[in-house]
Amino acid sequence: MFVNKERYLQLFSDLQEKNVCLVAVSKTKPAAAIEELYALGHRDFGENYVQELLTKADVLPKDIRWHFIGHLQSNKVKQIIPFVYLIHGVDSEKLLVEIQKQAQKTGRQVDVLLQMFIASEETKFGFNALELKDLAFLIKENKFPNVRVRGLMGMASFTEDVGQVRQEFLLLRKAFEELKAILPGSDFTILSMGMSNDYELALDAGTNMVRIGSLIFGSRN
Ligand SMILES: *Cc1c(COP(=O)(O)O)cnc(C)c1O
Numbered sequence: 001m002f003v004n005k006e007r008y009l010q011l012f013s014d015l016q017e018k019n020v021c022l023v024a025v026s027k028t029k030p031a032a033a034i035e036e037l038y039a040l041g042h043r044d045f046g047e048n049y050v051q052e053l054l055t056k057a058d059v060l061p062k063d064i065r066w067h068f069i070g071h072l073q074s075n076k077v078k079q080i081i082p083f084v085y086l087i088h089g090v091d092s093e094k095l096l097v098e099i100q101k102q103a104q105k106t107g108r109q110v111d112v113l114l115q116m117f118i119a120s121e122e123t124k125f126g127f128n129a130l131e132l133k134d135l136a137f138l139i140k141e142n143k144f145p146n147v148r149v150r151g152l153m154g155m156a157s158f159t160e161d162v163g164q165v166r167q168e169f170l171l172l173r174k175a176f177e178e179l180k181a182i183l184p185g186s187d188f189t190i191l192s193m194g195m196s197n198d199y200e201l202a203l204d205a206g207t208n209m210v211r212i213g214s215l216i217f218g219s220r221n
Pocket residue numbers: 025027048069070155195196197211212213214215
């Protein structure tokens with residue numbers, strides 16, 4: 001028993017009511033934990049490490065939608081391109097260029113989110129608002145034809161300060177709306193923000209995709 005089933009079912013129905021997609025973050029948890037949730041009908045799973053994702057994808061059902069939510073190195077892009085469902089953490093133009101290159105080779109279109117830096121910590125990755133705007137214009141010019149930029153992703157500061165987290169999420173929401181205005185009529189519709197300890201604040205700020213691990217699978221070692 002890996003999954004807190006009651007909590008998962010409650011969470012899933014609460015989020016579904018609000019049209020928010022739940023990505024179950026299974027990093028560091030065994031394949032058996034994913035199978036437990038899969039048996040309840042869940043299909044969206046999030047992983048942070050390429051090798052771990054490859055190992056799990058190999059043994060688990062093929063209809064799982066794998067979300068790569070970690071920091072992706074350019075030299076590992078090639079390995080996940082054939083089967084990844086959504087890459088959340090695109091945090092540099094270099095990475096976007098590499099995803100374009102590898103996606104073109106396999107002849108597929110790859111869905112990604114651009115990561116925005118909203119936290120006060122220096123360790124978190126991502127673009128600032130200005131860089132995002134510049135990038136939006138390149139996207140509009142179809143510089144990355146094999147990449148579908150579906151939206152934005154961000155991580156708030158790890159702090160008890162609710163006001164600060166709320167502000168960071170609102171900043172991300174604002175950037176999301178601005179980019180949507182630059183890319184009218186596009187597939188730019190996903191706002192990925194909110195984790196176990198702050199997803200309620202993210203809901204208030206208008207998220208439509210949350211990435212939740214420990215609340216479902218228990219804390220990680
Ligand atoms: C680990 C992780 C999560 C899930 O964190 P929990 O606190 O366990 O819900 C969400 N997003 C990213 C980017 C992560 O690395």
